[in-house]
Amino acid sequence: MYSIYNFKLSNGLKVLFIKKKINRILIKARVKYGYFFENNKNIGLSHLLEHCIRFETKNFKDEDSLDGYIEMLGENYSLTTTDYFIDLDLELP
Secondary structure (H helix, E strand, O other), X not given: OEEXXXXXXXXXXXXXEEEEOOOXXXXXXXXXXXXXXXXXXXXXXXXXXXXXXXXXXOOOOOHHHHHHHHHHOOOOEEEEEOOOOEXXXXXXX
């Protein structure tokens, strides 16, 4: 059994939350900015943004510390830039 919640945050981010009775958390995020939106003046910007997503945060001062923490939990994540989107997939216990 599961419940579905769909809402929009004050910053405009659309959220679809599916609650299931399992002992895992799966986070999927999609940013609508990929190679298709680039031109000669900003070529590569979407790929740079992909890397910025996993760089420094308040609690993790570089990408290696975030990678190490997720690996310590026995999990992993992926970030991918496509023609139209930057996708994040993260699964945690």
